[in-house]
Amino acid sequence: MLNPTNQTAGNHTSLLQHPLFWLLSALLIFRLVLLIQGDLALFYDEAYYHFWAVNPDWGYYSKPPMVAWVITATTTLFGHLPEWTVKVGASLLYFATALILYDLGKRLFDQTTGLYAALIFFSSPLVSFNSLFITTDAPLLFFWAATLWLFIKAMHSDNLAIWLLAGTAGGLGLLSKYTMGVIAVAILLFVLTTKTYRGQLAKPGIWLAAIVAAIVFLPNILWNMQHDFISLQHTSEISELGKSLFHLDKLAEFFAGQFFVFGPIAFFIFITLFFKKPQSEAHKLLLIVAVAMLAVISLQAFLARAHINWGAATYVSASLLVAYVLVSQQRKKLMTWLVGINLVLATAFYFYHPLLKAAGVEITKKIDPYHRVMGWREVTLDTKQFVKQPLDYVWVSDSRMLLSYAHYYLSDFANDQPLQLRSFNPKGTIKDQYDLKWDIGKIESTNQNFIFISEKEKSLAGCFAKFEKLGMAFDPTYPDLQRRIYVYQAQDFKGYQNCR
Structure with missing residues (x-):
């Protein structure tokens, strides 16, 4: 029983x-x-x-x-x-x-x-x-x-x-x-x-x-x-x-x-x-x-x-x-x-990191089980050197990871002011929640001043009336890996059909 x-x-x-x-x-x-x-x-x-x-x-x-x-x-x-x-x-x-x-x-x-x-x-x-x-x-x-x-x-x-x-x-x-x-x-x-x-x-x-x-x-x-x-x-x-x-x-x-x-x-x-x-x-x-x-x-x-x-x-x-x-x-x-x-x-x-340091072992991406977490907070916050007032812009990316980190680390939750986000999805294939609900091609933004962030350099002049590189945020996470986010200022999205 x-x-x-x-x-x-x-x-x-x-x-x-x-x-x-x-x-x-x-x-x-x-x-x-x-x-x-x-x-x-x-x-x-x-x-x-x-x-x-x-x-x-x-x-x-x-x-x-x-x-x-x-x-x-x-x-x-x-x-x-x-x-x-x-x-x-x-x-x-x-x-x-x-x-x-x-x-x-x-x-x-x-x-x-x-x-x-x-x-x-x-x-x-x-x-x-x-x-x-x-x-x-x-x-x-x-x-x-x-x-x-x-x-x-x-x-x-x-x-x-x-x-x-x-x-x-x-x-x-x-x-x-x-x-x-x-x-x-x-x-x-x-x-x-x-x-x-x-x-x-x-x-x-x-x-x-x-x-x-x-x-x-x-x-x-x-x-x-x-x-x-x-x-x-x-x-x-x-x-x-x-x-x-x-x-x-x-x-x-x-x-x-x-x-x-x-x-x-x-x-x-x-x-x-x-x-x-x-x-x-x-x-x-x-x-x-x-x-x-x-x-x-x-x-x-x-x-x-x-x-x-x-x-x-x-x-x-x-x-x-x-x-x-x-x-x-x-x-x-x-x-x-x-x-x-x-x-x-x-x-x-x-205590993986302290144990390695105590043993005199250099921490690298290859041996660190935390490597997928490390460096992203720092490199996301480093984007503020190029964008002093993040909330003044709509942030756009083709990476759900970058959008997620930007939303968490750059929003002003104390004053209930989350970062505005848009997904950049010219192929139209839905691959995450941002593509499903926040696609820049489907949701018109009242604010046409954008910050575009990417792990790779981009050239999207046709998509926007203005597309200008501001710089590259950087974090020296490991000897064998550095985090980078390329930061662009853009204005007036013109539609995916104009992208080149």
Whole structure:
């Protein structure tokens, strides 16, 4: 049954009295301090999502809206600057997910299993890395865990109110990332293959949850209908299923990467469970939910490609399974090694630059995992040497990265004066939110004074009545890489048809 079966007297310690809870809390506090004191600039996806957040909608070119809503919440509370106010939602959501895992483990197994699961999840390299960056994974994993938690409670109690909450969580998960749909399929598969719960299909609860999830998700569907299902087009493009199929090397690369994503010991224990019969219905449910997600993304990797974080939701229920194995086999020492290795990996990542400097190693692009973040804040701010009053102009670019950075670092959010932006898209192919909504060729600007920015030199005299180079912003980011932004002043856009 999906209810506690292994509670013992020793498992009734107050959560606040348990040292593992304080280890979990200390890890959260450490990450928050690191964010606030670490001065880590925004990755361009974060700056892009921040632009979404100040332009609220029910959908965006590449994603549903939840990540933007999270940023709206944190920046409303803490302001838009410095950068940690954009990022902080990730750490908080991962911690909340860990607390849900604690309660799930306690309900399904015992308190120790719950604490182990929370710590395994929260110390995993995936969460350690992603806690410094706000991505769609943070809300996805939270609502994935919440949906699983509420589904289990609803199955046990058959309470319609809890079924309604489960459907709401599922719908909010779909508004976080479309892969949330995998958990619905996994839950249905569990119900169909488990005699004890097959009767739920004849009751209203599970169908009520499905209807509520669809209603919560409906605004994003309607948004996509109004925009030619652009999000699905983007999903198809990044999956690369239109290119050559069947790549064993990509599958092997993805699978090997999971040892780093979840942690080497945790992932090894998890894959050993593939070859064992589930020991309980709870065990079976968790395994189906985890394997379903991993199987879908593994298939994607085999057919075309998949980034190693795409299967992140796997490790919500996988954390519970690994914790159950360690507790049931009384492997405290192995648990110590598991968390210890994860924390060593996190420490190496968090203090990568100081460690290299202490070792006397020169930091270069080739060896720096932060290289995609470094230098862009500085070079964006350096454009102000050519444009003293950024808000007096409409900023134009063919790069969503440059537009996103310019919007974040050059806007005056304190006075509610965001930078005006336009996408330069002469080919007409929609490749980001700016092309979709802010194309200079489709939206007439009342201000015809423009600043054009590009990573490469441009000659666009035919497009504008005036197109003059102001200079090049520059940042010497690495010995082997320098950031450059070419800055032009332009006036009176004449239309793409006049570009030459």
